[in-house]
Amino acid sequence: MPICPVCEITSSSYESLSDHFSQQAKNSDVGHIMWLNRNVTKDRGAEPRLPKLLAGFLDAGDLGLRRWIKLRFIERFFGERPHPFVLALQHPTKAVLLGYVLEHQHFLRQWVRSLSWVLAKTDSSEATKEELDNITTEFYGFGDDKPSHYELLIRMGESQGMKREDILATPPLPATASAIATWQEIGQERHWVETMAAMHSLELIANRKVKEDGAKLTYFDPSILKESEVTEATKAFLWEGYEADVEHSEIPLEMVERFAGQLGIVERVQVTFLKSMEAFDSYLMARLERAMTIDPKLVSYVSGSLPA
Amino acid sequence: MPICPVCEITSSSYESLSDHFSQQAKNSDVGHIMWLNRNVTKDRGAEPRLPKLLAGFLDAGDLGLRRWIKLRFIERFFGERPHPFVLALQHPTKAVLLGYVLEHQHFLRQWVRSLSWVLAKTDSSEATKEELDNITTEFYGFGDDKPSHYELLIRMGESQGMKREDILATPPLPATASAIATWQEIGQERHWVETMAAMHSLELIANRKVKEDGAKLTYFDPSILKESEVTEATKAFLWEGYEADVEHSEIPLEMVERFAGQLGIVERVQVTFLKSMEAFDSYLMARLERAMTIDPKLVSYVSGSLPA
Numbered sequence: 114m115p116i117c118p119v120c121e122i123t124s125s126s127y128e129s130l131s132d133h134f135s136q137q138a139k140n141s142d143v144g145h146i147m148w149l150n151r152n153v154t155k156d157r158g159a160e161p162r163l164p165k166l167l168a169g170f171l172d173a174g175d176l177g178l179r180r181w182i183k184l185r186f187i188e189r190f191f192g193e194r195p196h197p198f199v200l201a202l203q204h205p206t207k208a209v210l211l212g213y214v215l216e217h218q219h220f221l222r223q224w225v226r227s228l229s230w231v232l233a234k235t236d237s238s239e240a241t242k243e244e245l246d247n248i249t250t251e252f253y254g255f256g257d258d259k260p261s262h263y264e265l266l267i268r269m270g271e272s273q274g275m276k277r278e279d280i281l282a283t284p285p286l287p288a289t290a291s292a293i294a295t296w297q298e299i300g301q302e303r304h305w306v307e308t309m310a311a312m313h314s315l316e317l318i319a320n321r322k323v324k325e326d327g328a329k330l331t332y333f334d335p336s337i338l339k340e341s342e343v344t345e346a347t348k349a350f351l352w353e354g355y356e357a358d359v360e361h362s363e364i365p366l367e368m369v370e371r372f373a374g375q376l377g378i379v380e381r382v383q384v385t386f387l388k389s390m391e392a393f394d395s396y397l398m399a400r401l402e403r404a405m406t407i408d409p410k411l412v413s414y415v416s417g418s419l420p421a
Numbered sequence: 422m423p424i425c426p427v428c429e430i431t432s433s434s435y436e437s438l439s440d441h442f443s444q445q446a447k448n449s450d451v452g453h454i455m456w457l458n459r460n461v462t463k464d465r466g467a468e469p470r471l472p473k474l475l476a477g478f479l480d481a482g483d484l485g486l487r488r489w490i491k492l493r494f495i496e497r498f499f500g501e502r503p504h505p506f507v508l509a510l511q512h513p514t515k516a517v518l519l520g521y522v523l524e525h526q527h528f529l530r531q532w533v534r535s536l537s538w539v540l541a542k543t544d545s546s547e548a549t550k551e552e553l554d555n556i557t558t559e560f561y562g563f564g565d566d567k568p569s570h571y572e573l574l575i576r577m578g579e580s581q582g583m584k585r586e587d588i589l590a591t592p593p594l595p596a597t598a599s600a601i602a603t604w605q606e607i608g609q610e611r612h613w614v615e616t617m618a619a620m621h622s623l624e625l626i627a628n629r630k631v632k633e634d635g636a637k638l639t640y641f642d643p644s645i646l647k648e649s650e651v652t653e654a655t656k657a658f659l660w661e662g663y664e665a666d667v668e669h670s671e672i673p674l675e676m677v678e679r680f681a682g683q684l685g686i687v688e689r690v691q692v693t694f695l696k697s698m699e700a701f702d703s704y705l706m707a708r709l710e711r712a713m714t715i716d717p718k719l720v721s722y723v724s725g726s727l728p729a
Contacts, residue, residue, distance in 0.1 A: 191587075222546070222549075225540060225549060225553070226540060226541050226542075226543075227541075229537040229538075229539075229540035229541035230537075230541045232534060232539050233535075233537035233538045233540075233608060233609075234534075234539035235534075235535050238530070241533060243532075245533070245556070245560065248553070249557060252553065253553050253554075278669060300541060301541075321695060338580075
């Protein structure tokens with residue numbers, strides 16, 4: 114049965130969910146109206162078609178959960194109107210890369226916490242193995258030969274002329290802090306399968322195979338890995354994600370689909386994924402916001418999303 | 422202010438805690454009576470001295486939290502009446518080692534979960550580093566060159582003639598399952614500093630330096646590491662703990678003392694440690710219980726603790 118992605122009440126059908134949204138819109142509830150505008154339709158005359166539109170967006174039945182997550186994610190970040198940070202990262206400037214580093218260090222520290230909620234709550238040795246594997250690569254590393262993703266990130270920042278201690282001493286922007294609070298709450302309050310979905314879906318961002326599923330572009334123009342357009346440390350960081358995130362998003366999402374089906378919590382997983390995707394969208398904007406404090410001209414990337 | 426280790430109510434003084442125990446004893450409350458017998462005194466005429474005896478056991482003021490934990494742990498497992506499993510492990514037979522392996526595989530799986538509660542809840546990067554370090558050594562390993570403690574345990578079991586799949590398919594005895602449930606509840610319900618104390622104090626079991634703090638014996642007779650009395654795989658497993666657990670218990674317990682002091686939760690940490698130590702005592706008995714299903718003669722190790 115469909116669950117409202119805004120207030121999480123369960124409806125008996127898409128007709129009834131549609132009635133719920135109409136009622137909330139009549140009450141001028143900002144959360145529900147914004148969600149409809151952003152995900153389903155901005156057309157106020159669409160009310161008669163709303164049950165069908167909602168089902169079109171939320172129903173994962175035919176696609177399967179993994180593919181549904183992928184498609185929703187791709188639409189949001191790599192679709193007709195790609196995310197501004199993704200546009201800025203195609204051929205990134207120094208300011209864009211520093212915006213990335215300064216905010217992402219906080220994301221990666223939360224990453225450990227989020228995956229640890231899964232490890233703390235799960236009884237599946239398959240999930241334990243997967244999450245330990247991921248945490249080790251992302252945060253712990255394997256000595257000097259294979260530094261962690263976190264260490265590669267800091268080195269990318271240094272290669273843009275910023276000192277390590279200055280990077281580490283920079284607190285997150287409020288939008289980053291707020292997204293992090295959302296992920297921490299998801300880990301704390303929700304089922305570990307929901308947390309797996311919330312986090313590993315985000316690794317789709319660097320998955321180089323998204324074009325096979327309809328993406329208009331990838332996270333960055335892969336040609337930058339070949340030329341001398343960016344520093345070697347930048348290539349090392351981006352390359353890691355480019356390689357690892359295919360596996361890091363595909364395998365756990367397959368598990369999520371399987372476990373969610375067995376436990377009968379597919380709809381709950383969907384709602385949690387949507388919540389996490391929303392937080393991730395704001396968080397990517399925070400990277401650009403940080404970059405704009407270094408180079409105000411970057412505002413051109415967001416002007417398209419501002420009211421005309 | 423002292424906290425009752427049984428029902429966790431806070432008292433204003435040791436006099437008032439003593440009154441609480443007397444009242445509970447009058448009500449024939451088994452939990453409180455057993456705790457007193459086990460930790461403070463079996464002498465029913467000791468009531469007038471009870472405030473002093475309780476303070477002697479619980480007050481960590483002069484010792485400092487870390488040393489208090491160490492001394493209480495040593496008294497319990499390495500004192501005048503050492504724990505029966507420790508006696509059996511001095512020169513272990515095949516049955517004792519198999520009892521160890523069959524129950525401890527479940528302990529180590531819980532170990533990951535318990536440390537993950539700390540990782541999920543902490544905001545200290547120092548604690549994060551320490552726990553990741555520990556999880557990696559205990560459970561994840563570093564490829565073929567440096568297998569995890571978990572893998573070394575299974576190999577020790579194989580070296581005693583049991584098949585890997587048979588080891589892995591053996592469920593825990595009820596006493597082990599119950600101890601594991603206690604640790605999972607501690608991680609879930611309590612402050613991460615309490616969970617750190619609950620878990621890392623247990624690593625004192627293999628700390629080879631306990632004799633410096635008054636232990637009558639160590640976990641096993643270290644001479645068995647030199648001779649051919651036990652298999653090479655057994656030496657490899659025991660050696661790992663012998664080496665690692667000095668560091669693994671000292672460093673986190675220093676952190677626990679520091680954080681607990683800063684947060685003003687020293688008494689809560691003490692109570693949680695005592696709860697965990699109690700669970701560990703039963704769990705070590707479960708290893709011996711398992712060993713006795715293989716070799717009933719081992720009952721001689723526990724007969725001392727049975728009523729005469």
